[in-house]
Amino acid sequence: MEAADKDDGALESRLIEILFGEVEPGDPLSPPIVLSTNFKHGGVGESWEYSYTRTGNPSRARLERALAFLESGSSAYSFSSGVAAMAMVFRLLPPRFRTVVPNELYGGTERLLRTLEVPLGAEVRSVDFGDLAAVRDAASDGVDLILTESPTNPRLTVYDLAALSKIAKDAGALFAVDNTFATPLGQRPLELGADLVIHSLTKYLGGHGDLLGGAVIVRDEALGKRLLRLQRSIGAVLSPFDSFLATRSLVSFPLRFRRQAESAKIIAEGLRDHPALSEVLYPGLRNHPNHQLARKQMAYFGAIITIEHQGGLEALHRTIKRSRRFTLAEGLGSAESLFGHPATMSHATMPAETRERAGIREGHLRLSIGLEDPADLLRDLQMALEP
Numbered sequence: 121m122e123a124a125d126k127d128d129g130a131l132e133s134r135l136i137e138i139l140f141g142e143v144e145p146g147d148p149l150s151p152p153i154v155l156s157t158n159f160k161h162g163g164v165g166e167s168w169e170y171s172y173t174r175t176g177n178p179s180r181a182r183l184e185r186a187l188a189f190l191e192s193g194s195s196a197y198s199f200s201s202g203v204a205a206m207a208m209v210f211r212l213l214p215p216r217f218r219t220v221v222p223n224e225l226y227g228g229t230e231r232l233l234r235t236l237e238v239p240l241g242a243e244v245r246s247v248d249f250g251d252l253a254a255v256r257d258a259a260s261d262g263v264d265l266i267l268t269e270s271p272t273n274p275r276l277t278v279y280d281l282a283a284l285s286k287i288a289k290d291a292g293a294l295f296a297v298d299n300t301f302a303t304p305l306g307q308r309p310l311e312l313g314a315d316l317v318i319h320s321l322t323k324y325l326g327g328h329g330d331l332l333g334g335a336v337i338v339r340d341e342a343l344g345k346r347l348l349r350l351q352r353s354i355g356a357v358l359s360p361f362d363s364f365l366a367t368r369s370l371v372s373f374p375l376r377f378r379r380q381a382e383s384a385k386i387i388a389e390g391l392r393d394h395p396a397l398s399e400v401l402y403p404g405l406r407n408h409p410n411h412q413l414a415r416k417q418m419a420y421f422g423a424i425i426t427i428e429h430q431g432g433l434e435a436l437h438r439t440i441k442r443s444r445r446f447t448l449a450e451g452l453g454s455a456e457s458l459f460g461h462p463a464t465m466s467h468a469t470m471p472a473e474t475r476e477r478a479g480i481r482e483g484h485l486r487l488s489i490g491l492e493d494p495a496d497l498l499r500d501l502q503m504a505l506e507p
């Protein structure tokens with residue numbers, strides 16, 4: 121099946137129904153923000169749906185219902201950031217857990233593993249996830265978690281999620297996918313066999329560059345209960361106000377992401393043969409090494425393009441300075457177009473040799489395509505890339 125067939129527009133209608141449909145006559149149509157930390161108890165020893173905001177809050181619950189729906193999960197748990205969500209996934213594992221991860225991994229996830237989990241006894245095996253035999257081999261020695269991104273940050277490498285899920289099942293391991301770049305509109309890993317989906321809500325789902333948040337979504341109810349316990353016990357929860365902002369953002373998420381992905385395709389095609397560039401990485405380009413897999417697995421190819429300037433860092437500085445449409449900033453997935461320099465920003469904390477193994481070089485620049493006019497963005501980039 122051509123992956124694009126999976127997006128029939130029904131998702132948008134159901135999403136609106138979930139976000140706005142649960143109202144009784146006289147209720148406000150737009151959901152209120154419930155800031156209260158305390159909820160009145162009916163009697164000693166009686167349990168109520170809401171008691172205290174760390175353990176449950178109506179604004180957070182509304183967001184989590186929508187996230188579970190978007191990712192085809194049974195439940196979702198939101199946290200104060202994407203890395204907090206990732207840390208909760210590691211807390212599901214036994215002490216001294218063993219994990220297999222790709223060489224290409226978001227810098228914050230790599231740092232979390234290397235600086236916090238490894239000192240506590242975790243064993244991290246990094247391999248090329250494009251080589252399924254290598255993953256199988258790394259998993260054959262006993263493994264608790266196989267964790268990946270796809271497309272990866274920042275090289276946009278696409279991995280075969282159904283095949284990786286099978287390897288994890290055979291090895292008796294959990295399979296987790298950081299779906300931040302693809303979003304649930306691009307692909308739904310739980311439908312491909314993943315056990316856990318992780319999001320930085322800070323990116324496309326938040327979409328306006330004004331909230332920090334993360335989420336974990338699962339299909340298995342027992343796993344969900346364990347995550348709920350962690351959420352309540354550790355308390356790194358998403359605040360009611362950020363939950364409200366994220367819920368509000370979800371209303372326009374499909375519209376925004378479709379536009380951004382369509383614009384990214386136009387811009388990637390426009391830059392593909394640019395003489396100043398040695399690499400133009402975008403899974404939707406026919407010459408992308410994983411294009412066929414991306415076509416099969418994804419309904420949209422995402423809205424990030426990574427380019428490498430032939431002229432290295434100096435030429436890159438010039439391009440960044442010249443552009444009038446792209447702002448150099450840490451994040452991605454916002455309404456405005458952003459440049460990111462992985463070597464000194466998102467992947468700066470990675471040891472140089474790990475970064476090299478991941479194929480991240482000084483000349484790489486990550487473009488997060490915003491909501492502006494794609495022809496205007498392309499003209500701006502062409503002007504900025506002139507020698």
Ligand code: PLP
Binds near residue numbers: 298320333451466
């Ligand atoms: N996962 C990916 C793929 C990311 O790019 C990021 C942040 O850039 C994160 C997770 C972490 O998210 P947050 O910044 O919300 O903690």
